[in-house]
Amino acid sequence: QSALTQPPSASGSPGQSVTISCTGTSSDVGGYNYVSWYQQHPGKAPKLMIYDVSKRPSGVPDRFSGSKSGNTASLTVSGLQAEDEADYYCSSYAGSNSVVFGGGTKLTVL
Amino acid sequence: EVQLVESGGGVLRPGGSLRLSCAASGFTFDDYGMSWVRQAPGKGLEWVSGINWNGGSTGYADSVKGRFTISRDNAKNSLYLQMNSLRAEDTALYHCARDPTSSITSFDYWGQGTLVTVSS
Numbered sequence: 001q002s003a004l005t006q007p008p009s010a011s012g013s014p015g016q017s018v019t020i021s022c023t024g025t026s027s028d029v030g031g032y033n034y035v036s037w038y039q040q041h042p043g044k045a046p047k048l049m050i051y052d053v054s055k056r057p058s059g060v061p062d063r064f065s066g067s068k069s070g071n072t073a074s075l076t077v078s079g080l081q082a083e084d085e086a087d088y089y090c091s092s093y094a095g096s097n098s099v100v101f102g103g104g105t106k107l108t109v110l
Numbered sequence: 111e112v113q114l115v116e117s118g119g120g121v122l123r124p125g126g127s128l129r130l131s132c133a134a135s136g137f138t139f140d141d142y143g144m145s146w147v148r149q150a151p152g153k154g155l156e157w158v159s160g161i162n163w164n165g166g167s168t169g170y171a172d173s174v175k176g177r178f179t180i181s182r183d184n185a186k187n188s189l190y191l192q193m194n195s196l197r198a199e200d201t202a203l204y205h206c207a208r209d210p211t212s213s214i215t216s217f218d219y220w221g222q223g224t225l226v227t228v229s230s
Contacts, residue, residue, distance in 0.1 A: 001171060001172045034215040036215070036216035036217070038155070038217075040155075045205060045220040045221065045222055045223065046147075046155065046205075046217070046220055048210075048216060048218045051210065051215070051216040051218070052215075052216070057210075057218060087154075089154060089155050091155075091157065091216065091217075093214070093215045096169060097160060097162070097167050097168060097169025097213075097214050098157070098160070098169040098170070098171065098214075099145070099157040099160065099169075099214060099215070099216075100157065101147075101155045101156060101157055102154075103154050104154040104155070
């Protein structure tokens with residue numbers, strides 16, 4: 001159960017697109033289509049943005065999209081807005097009824 | 111409206127025990143898997159433990175295996191986490207979270223958390 005690897009930071013200007021990666025192994029990200037992404041603003045509970053690699057819960061803008069290739073999943077935020085500035089975490093099912101999170105990425109909107 | 115309200119946190123010494131509770135409302139509790147996710151101060155999210163809809167399947171992070179026990183009472187719409195042999199590194203805000211499926215894969219609703227502080 002090693003944490004998934006995310007870049008500590010990412011940034012983009014309003015209107016631009018930014019992609020955050022999440023690298024695991026064949027035992028988690030690469031082995032299951034159960035990758036999720038969460039947005040967390042300071043002092044708030046996390047919010048589910050993407051689940052099952054690329055599905056968006058109701059109410060999440062379609063500016064947020066997810067994908068996966070091999071052992072690496074990605075979250076793309078298009079048309080960046082000021083309110084997108086937050087911490088983003090990926091997670092993956094890792095077998096044996098377990099889940100593993102990434103270390104988190106701080107997204108800054110310049 | 112889905113609501114998850116955690117309770118039971120506190121300050122205690124290393125080696126102590128604590129039982130966290132999560133009261134669920136606004137949805138059919140026994141249709142969903144549930145998990146505990148913690149966040150140490152200033153740190154990232156760490157999945158702690160999960161349980162499927164009927165309690166028949168459970169899972170634990172390696173860091174808590176053998177020390178923590180997750181359970182649920184569907185009649186009371188409640189989730190629990192029994193925490194034994196607590197260590198300083200267990201200090202964190204503990205969130206209760208609902209899985210959008212009946213098992214343990216992702217988390218679509220989160221409580222605000224209950225703080226556990228382990229310190230000598």
